[in-house]
Amino acid sequence: LTAGPFQRDDAFSRRFGRFARSKADEAALADIRGVRHVVAKRKELIQDGAATLVAYILHEGWMCSYKRLPDGGRQIMDIRLPGDFIGVTGLFSAVSDRDIEALTDCVVSEVDKAHLISGMRLSPMLAEAVMWNIARDDAIAAQHLVNLGRRSALGRLVYFLLELGARLHDAGKGTSTTYECPLSQQMLADTLGLTSIHLNRVLRSLREREWLTLNGGVVEFLNPSVLRQLVGFDPSYLTHVAEED
Amino acid sequence: LTAGPFQRDDAFSRRFGRFARSKADEAALADIRGVRHVVAKRKELIQDGAATLVAYILHEGWMCSYKRLPDGGRQIMDIRLPGDFIGVTGLFSAVSDRDIEALTDCVVSEVDKAHLISGMRLSPMLAEAVMWNIARDDAIAAQHLVNLGRRSALGRLVYFLLELGARLHDAGKGTSTTYECPLSQQMLADTLGLTSIHLNRVLRSLREREWLTLNGGVVEFLNPSVLRQLVGFDPSYLTHVAEED
């Protein structure tokens, strides 16, 4: 894993290339990418309360954003995957309201605020792409909210793993029924508002029903259609559809 | 309640006026406001699945956005108050992923997408103000997520009512210890991921401890400092702080 040069199969290019209609568009996309960094597993990229100076594009690896509670617990807000922006909305508030941590070794590139704004002004396509991405993250957060507020532990886990699978597929990872998932049970629990003990019980129940397994960091859907129907999963909010004109 | 002309004490002007530094800025702010409408209580402003053509500024009244679940339940994502944008991020996805409904009689004005984008391009201040607002809504959603994932029923209710109070104060409504709240117990429950029955029990418990009351549509904090400390409420994410330069 190195902070090497631009690659065509980069998840960011896959996602945003769909918006580009001209050479100028592609140049605008390439232009917002600043310095590339490698971020080691377990290192914090952004701290809660720290000034928000730059955002990032995540090229390789998994990250998560979370909040700590007064009582010591934590709530993971979102998992960030290759191709995702990190901390874009945060650029417009004075300080970050959450921590962001690398779950695996990661490659990111910086996105400078002034640079991003001027890029969006010059390229309507870039503005559209960035705003669509913000809307997508918003839709993901909304689903997460529904998950925590109104679904059982089993439903939450199923929905979350299905959504992760769809997002990974979008980033060019995994197959339609299986993917690698570096999240520990404790992390899944912190995401879904459960204890790791209960999460373990739910996983066993899913295994025994032969619906899905999570073993050695690999998620496998044994019965995807039942799972999708169970929680009403419709992944259309995750991918951009071009406007008809 | 009429869809009358622009007013100086409008919550939107209060919120966004802080960003303006010139006559041109004020003109840009005034310029994105389109047609004014009155929306009757219980009417839907935006439907889940409908094409997203325009956004709105909420001038008067309360609205909420929610999602319905396959099993008939619902999760309220957020309460929208005077001065808030409605459906701005939604402008950048093809269809809305939630319903938005008036909880009281409301006054809104339309915000046209093309108009908004050109305004943001011409006025850096407008761009900054709109993006800050998106970041603020994001921070509110993040707190909501923490609420649902990691707090007890009592903690959720306390945090939510404190936050509402702070947001209303920002909009020029209520006092430091009391405000009018048109939300039924069923709506509060749908917001906080609880049943209305349990919400009622929690309200009783808060009343008996003499911490807060909700009676006849009026919230009153009897012991604000205890409540704030209980849930670690810090309202700084709700108001914009000007950058030092």
Next chain:
DNA sequence: CGCGCTCTTGACTAGGGTCAAGTGCAGTGG
């Protein structure tokens, strides 16, 4: 007057948290 809505309360249930003990395994050092 009766209908329908929100709110209230009680009795019972169940989903998920807490506490505690134990397994499996990757490192590490003797």
Next chain:
DNA sequence: CCACTGCACTTGACCCTAGTCAAGAGCGCG
């Protein structure tokens, strides 16, 4: 090669928070 340690994962027993079911009160409205 084998202890020793630490961490993630498992499982069981028990408890408590919040959901379910049911009944009734208060009140605005046609």
